[in-house]
């Protein structure tokens with residue numbers, strides 16, 4: 001049997017083919033991964049040091065691909081572990097710390113794209129950005145809790161993840177944990193439902209032993225009785241022991257009508273920082289930064305067109321740009337102002353009020369499910385893409401006037417019967433599946449906060 005090392009390039013190519021990876025995904029994430037060792041049936045793979053921020057992303061997304069492919073090719077079961085190149089190069093003494101660093105990164109639940117160096121600072125978010133940096137530099141000391149608030153799609157989540165990455169880079173042994181309030185709620189409900197004391201103890205251990213806890217969209221926890229009670233005690237334990245808490249919400253504490261006084265006072269202990277909608281210059285800068293990963297030159301007029309017409313939500317701004325790119329690729333045309341106008345005609349109506357577009361729905365759903373928008377509109381049948389795709393079908397029907405035929409077209413030329421099936425499937429599923437119902441509710445609020 002040939003060794004894994006000798007077959008390394010073949011293994012990677014097989015993964016590309018079998019899992020239908022685009023050239024961009026393959027070149028960005030897989031091509032640079034090198035074989036390091038096999039010991040006790042564990043294959044260790046080297047990640048280049050300049051991708052340190054992507055360790056947890058690569059592990060989450062590609063570990064199983066490598067495991068299945070290598071096991072099948074070698075006809076022997078292997079486990080997979082990833083290690084950063086720089087950790088291997090360093091001397092023996094410091095190696096003792098490194099495995100912990102890897103584990104901490106994997107557990108932190110951070111999106112590799114959301115870092116300080118990919119965050120554009122403008123007058124709208126300057127204060128929140130400085131406060132986040134201050135907290136990242138001295139967790140537990142500068143401001144505790146840090147409470148970030150602002151409208152939908154303005155960068156709260158991006159800043160939270162940036163703080164997490166920064167802290168882990170500076171303090172590899174710190175335990176950082178990012179969760180959405182939806183994840184937190186589901187875990188609390190699950191451990192209560194199990195009726196098992198050990199499950200509750202495990203949950204408490206998970207949340208009360210971290211050094212940095214980041215909870216996104218905390219407004220969704222407020223009012224949910226047992227979840228908010230669990231959150232309250234977690235908050236107290238962490239705060240009392242000087243651990244850093246970072247929260248985000250759509251409103252400042254004083255404007256949250258149903259917020260009890262005990263929460264309000266705690267949220268106000270540290271620093272409250274708001275993020276406002278971006279001004280024109282910041283919108284242009286974000287669009288240009290976003291376009292850096294696109295291989296072709298884009299005329300400034302296109303950026304101006306988007307930045308002039310989409311003002312209040314950065315998720316929409318990015319979605320509009322992605323839509324123009326997709327439109328030009330699908331129709332095999334260059335990007336001109338006419339093409340941009342055509343591509344965005346369902347988003348930008350010159351004189352009509354803004355409507356909710358299917359592409360915006362796809363964007364929000366993909367973010368909430370943690371998958372790429374292009375996978376939702378692809379033909380891939382992997383289970384992780386099927387459910388979000390059906391949720392898009394369901395929301396397009398219930399939140400827009402788009403016909404079954406058009407939803408089918410938008411979702412990669414699917415037949416209208418597939419769309420009807422998807423819509424029915426979700427309609428039935430949410431009658432019994434609380435978790436999915438909750439998730440869809442949050443997505444709805446993100447799509448249409450009013």
Ligand SMILES: Nc1ncnc2c1ncn2[C@@H]1O[C@H](COP(=O)(O)OP(=O)(O)OP(=O)(O)O)[C@@H](O)[C@H]1O
Pocket residue numbers: 114118119120121125150151152153154155156157158159217250286314315318446
């Ligand atoms: N200042 C910025 N620079 C670069 N990208 C940004 C900036 N602000 C937001 N974005 C991008 O906009 C998108 C939406 O941002 P994010 O998810 O952080 O918003 P949010 O405020 O958490 O929204 P929600 O309340 O709906 O969850 C993300 O892709 C994020 O990377």
